[in-house]
Amino acid sequence: MLADSDTRWKWGALTARRITPEGRDIELSGFLLRGRATPTARQLEEVGAEADALREMTGTEFLELLRAESYDVVVLALVGGAVQAMLHGISALGLPDRPALVTGYVGVVYEKLSDGLLLRHGADIVLANSRHDAGRFRAVYEGVGAGSDSVTEAALPFLGGARYTPEEGRDTVVFAAQPSVPLTRADRMYLLRRLVEHARLHPRREVLLKLRSRVGEQTTHVEEYPYQRLAEKLPGGLPPNFRLVYGNMGEVLDGTDLLVTVSSTAALESLHRRIPTAILTDLGIREPLGNHHFIGSGCLASWDQLDGGQRPKADPVWADRQGVAADGSYASAFDLARARVAKLLADRDLPPITPYYTATTAPGYLPGLLARYHLAPDGHPLTASNRTAAAGATGVRRVVRDTVRAAARGAYRHGVQRVAPVIRRMGEL
Template sequence: MTSSQPSQGQEHEQGRFAGRRILALGTFDSFVKTAAAIGRRFEDEGASLRIAAVSTATGQLSPRQLRAGGVSESIPIVSTEQIVASRLFRDAHVAIAVVDGGRARELFLALAAADLSRERSRPIVIVASPGVVLADHLAGFMSRAPADLLCFNTERDLALYRAAAAEIGVDDTNGLVTGLLGLPTAPRAAPAGAPLVTFFEQPIIPARRMQRLHILGELTALARRHPDAQVLIKLRHARDETVHHGARFHLEDLAREAFARGGRPKNLNFTHEPASELLDRTSLAVSVSSTVAVEAMACGVPTRIVSDFGVSEALGTSFFVGSGCLAPLASLAPDLPAVVDASWLAAHSGATPDVEGLLTRCLALVEGQDRLEAPLPLRPLVPAYGSADWLSFALGQGGAIAVHAPHLIERPRRGAGVVAAVARRLRQVKPFTPRG
């Protein structure tokens, strides 16, 4: 297996992790970006860094997605089983895994099944989040509970994990608050040039066609109200790219249909430019509930959270209650001021990342393993993954997939009547014409 090469000038001879090898693992583009960003904190402390992408059933990351994540070199894209069996993984002192819940369970199931008895050591496994946690909090936390160190964005998230862990007997001493480690910390300079409103799209938030058409119509109206400003729609992914959640109603497809009838304002465009580069010149950042909104707030970019569909957990807008940034699309203008509540940003967003605690605790584990001269014991899968009886039963029924992705072996059969009913409802959808 090949591995990525460290950038020129990136290897340091001094630092707490001098001579140590770090492996950064991620599934999707933002996940790889975050894993690499954390890995570079270790690199600053003298470690050498390798990056790999964990393959999924939906495909592999494109070069554009990797570049957007700050990874320009060629990296291996392999399964969790291949990673755990590889020297790339086993020779690493630290493995940083920024992966979805399914891949986390795959990783820890593969580790539990691996024969590490002949190894002098094993990687200390760190798990972190690529963004704000909007849904499946406890399910996600428990999927990652076997990690040696489990990073949380906020004290509230850590408290929820500890409460659930206490209920069922999970050792919660691996948890620590780090904030969103993938976020940049430097404030940005005031943008120059024409005003720019950037809407940061999410693939399935909102999920309904009507809701996404409404957003498109309101952004069209905004562009027409302010012809001297630019309005950009930052797409989360291209149609053929691998993502955690693929868009059911891709905005480019909806726009092609809409603008064929109503025309597209010249100052309204779509872009795949990296979010970090867009924020440098954005006058107003807009999103329903993207992590980019937190990044924008932290960098001092005026930000608004779309309130047109109300406040709900399903949309992730509930996360931003208290920020002071919720607003309807019709009220937007390029010159709106920054209004984010500073206390909310500091306490509830994870926008102030702090890697020091992670580095200190990780170093203690690495050095403890050195003294042991043998692999540290793995943290148990039980009871985070359920009872011992359940785990044994599930593995006996379908192997690891029965634990990490049971839906793949229990797909319900959809009758022709259901398909016909859906087709009838789709035929009733009315054409859409953008506002303005």
């Protein structure tokens, strides 16, 4: 399993175990793709998904590993561009006995649907987390004339936990924060202020702000304005019944009586357990926020309504289409995926990898995308010799430009991971 962030590590590791055919033992080798969002040891421990081995490497190093070592199945738990690069890179290896390739999405797919899907096309299995998603995925592939047989309906692999039962004397509200939703400082401060005001309005209620990462750590998305720092600036400080918490989301949900979020995948975990769940409308119901995905869910509510005691009730038909399996059918959600994997392993003579994006269908897009992962347009790793050949073909100006861009990307990653957190600590938000 190759992953590039903490959330994708969690999805990939748990998916690998869920899709293993019955009766087969699994030895899960985990690899972290080195980059901006490479998780820390603490983040990996927090997500609660383990592998039998763990190594960090670049994409080209991973391809060399596949040339040297044999694997039955490779789960690509990566951003779309990285999936596409690995598909072309693995294809270029020309392995006589290649592994089956599986990919999918970490959570709610509310933006860049066609872009993300077409970048994943070419894998043997593209997992959909619900019946709703499976239909959308097939429509995109068929709409561009690409095969849709790879789309396989499953579910999020981390749903689970005990069904919600109110506990005498317990009244806990949890706000599930997201790194980049909402994006602006003003919107994030607004949500934090309303959460704190909710705690003050209900002094006997425990109000928790569930955070994904600590200041300085990176996740799938860059968090420009951490709630931890914003909380330090709130006038009057924080009430005694308000706390910032970290840890595994499932463990937090064990003691939750109301889950509040803008559009976090935690909402699906909560709904799966039948915990009252609120999707905030305070900032509008808008595509950039992702809360439009929950139209029809029965969960949309504002802070004013929650302050007044409203508890949303999820629509069961909507929940079923979204794969939260609140009716208890979750145990069979991966049956189809396991059967598909078993068939691929039994066939062994797997067909060539045929992504939709090729030098013919996307000549102005694919080469640049592959170059970001140090691959040539034909999928082979870029080497000193073919860099020199490219220089002769395209001129010195392009070589200089590409070198500067590579240096800039490195500087950006360093700034995001190292410099920005220091500036935040020193400056005033």
